[in-house]
Amino acid sequence: MSGLLPEGASLRFTGLDQPLRIHRALGGGTQGEVYAVDCGGEPLALKWYLPACLERDAQLPRRLRQSIALGAPSADFLWPLALLEPTAESRPLIRHPRAGFGYLMALRPPGYVGAHRHAGGELEISLQNVLRASFRLADGFHQLHLKGLCYKDISLGNLFLEPGSGRVLICDNDNVDIDGQGGGSVLGTPGFMAPEVLLGQAKPSASSDLFSLAVLIFRLLTRHDPFRGRRELAIRCLDEPARRRLYGEEALFIFDPTDAGNRPDPTEHAAALVTWPIYPRPLQQLFEQCFGPGLHQPQQRPLTGQWTQALSRCLDQRQICPQCGQETFPDPAAPGPCWHCGAPLPRPLQLQLPQGRISAAAGNELLPHHWDPLAPLALEHPLARLVSHPDNPGVLGLQNLSAEPWQGQLTNGQTIALDPGKTCNLAALQQLHSGAGPITVLRP
């Protein structure tokens, strides 16, 4: 790719002590080009804006400086680190009369893939990790909104996933602004934009972010689109005016509980019909709320904290179908049939903690917020994990991931010690005493 910056050259920028070596172009988009660069031995990424983009968006440097000063809301953002303007001697090396500017950010670590690959069905990922990614996405926007900021352009194109862990990276943070400040030109991405923004009645804000976030979570969880049902079949050419009707003027949620006028078509929209029943009612209800009353009343949209809570509870009740081995997320009190094979699911063994119950299934994790009512909901730093015995997958145990030894009490009254890293068999366990509080085994 021949781009604006000379590959292989070293450029100097104001405010940067050492020159930046431009390694190679990583890619280009509608806004700018991204280069792998080296800054005093540290590999970083540099986004360089196209002249047309700068002309359109006079507020861009102000927003970037503001974001750089405020700092990243959480580690899940690929946040701007420094605004770079070329020094007078570097300007002639830039292949455009208007040299422009760019910003430095961390390189996207290997292993992260674009979320569109998931939507396109190309990614091997577990349901647990899709839910974890959705949680982290909602939590990222929770932190961003708590800082008084809004993102404005949430879409599949700005999200990267690590399929093996459910970690996320939120990219393209250059539209972020203080919520309610009118500046900036971005409106969002059709298909994700809140109807009031798509129809030109409002500017992007934290409340339109809430709509776009719900669309993106829906697309991650279902590999389908919340508004593409039978009404889409009537559209021959899916162009801009058609999208305005589908997502704006005539938008109707495909699973609207009161209006069945836009249900998925069994052949064209099979993905939605397969995946929607996977998720527990509280999670489905948040979508119904956001795409029903919340469609035209922004104050009715579920908040980021409601999403993290519902997604975290969903992860807590993950259960493996004994018949087909698929991951399921039923209400432990009334599990019903497996969404995949239809076999009735048994009521699961559960672990009672001071702040929640976790269904016993290999891979489920016990997290600080399960003990501490003041700990934020988070998926990091699990204190224990449910694991299968390496030789006998039918034997389920609880592994102590904390740094302290725990005491266990067995059903026969015997006590055992569970050192850090060790796993105890749940079949014989009555209660564990962790440093943070008790874990009690609840048998169905």
Place this chain on the structure above:
Amino acid sequence: MPFPNVRLSNRPLHFIYLCDCSGSMAAQGKMQALNQAIRQSLPGMAEVARENPEARVLVRALRFADRADWHVQEPTPVQQLQWRDLEAGGITAMGEALERLAGVLQSPPMEERALPPVLVLISDGQPTDDFETGLATLMRQPWAQKAVRLAIALGHDADLEVLQQFIGPEPPGGGRSPRRPLQASNATSLARYIQWASTAVVGAASMPASRVQEQGDSNVNIPLPDLPPTLLDPTDDVGPLVW
């Protein structure tokens, strides 16, 4: 267990090149430059196709010289396309090419539901047949009206007026615009325009990109991305080198 093996349903996006193969294309390596530009653009186009879960990008190519004929007749998934070289020789049957194009844009063979087709006309000269009739036949097809129509003028002898008629009404104001013929004066700019059409435009027609206010022209059915910036080459545009 992995996520269920389902995906968002997609629609076909037909991308069709109309390539001038008249004798004048043999001059100054224009034919070779076009072959190279298209061949080089395919990996990037395949990448855009992969990133767009909503689209199935299918490529075809029409060549026109003494007659118009399909060069790539089957709508071919871009990932599978192997570009065979076009050869120059003959006159410029552009009108016939538009008639042939009209034939494949009627339903059937066009699918009942699709994304807007992208039609790219590349020419270095003037039509030698009945262009007006060919264009009229084409524009009677609803899919041609909905299509994103782009034109690339190769060299200085291309008939810009004819290319503008293919694109549609000229936008107001001056300057470069994707709704005017793109003027490629050398192999580098040709390659950049071909790359732009096969990536940025395919992206815009298949999966909407971020929208900004000034693009909010609700009269167009596909807002087009910015043209690639005109790059300064060290030996380009610096004024005379020797005098």
